[in-house]
Amino acid sequence: MPLWKTRPVDEEPVIRLQRWRILRTDVGSEHFVGFHSDGWSGRVSSDIEQLDPAARRGVTSTGRIYVLDGPSAWHTQAEYVWKRWCIVNHIIAYQDVTLVLIPDAEEDEP
Known part of the structure; x- marks a missing residue:
């Protein structure tokens, strides 16, 4: 399965993610x-770049919400x-910081 670039922010300014995590790379990006x-x-x-844990919303370096x-x-x-993104971007290690940044992240009903 190939990877492809996303649509520009002005075409898709908001993305809703389901079954999500927040991962921190060995170079410090989240x-x-x-x-x-x-x-x-x-x-x-x-x-x-910005995270509102209560609202479960964030803004990235591209300005996308x-x-x-x-x-x-x-x-x-x-x-x-x-995993493919890590290979392309030479990321050797990462950690899951979901519950550090949003402690009640797994309390919703599945």
């Missing part, structure tokens, strides 16, 4: 990783895209 149901694909955001829908969880397509 990214939303999840399933984009509108596009039926896994998605990795650019670096997160991500809305985190439902509970956090892994999705197979999102995991695949993340």
Whole structure:
């Protein structure tokens, strides 16, 4: 399965992610990783610049707004895209910081 570039921010300013996580790379960047149901694909955001944990919304370095829908969880397509993204971007290690940044992320009903 290939990776492809996302549509420009002015064409798609808001993305809703389901089954999402927040991952921090070994270079210190943090990214939303999840399933984009509108596009039926896994998605990795650019670096997160602002996060509102209560509203479950964030803004990335491109200015795109991500809305985190439902509970956090892994999705197979999102995991695949993340692993490929790490290879392309020479990321050696990462950690899941979802519950550090949004402590109640898994309390929603699945």
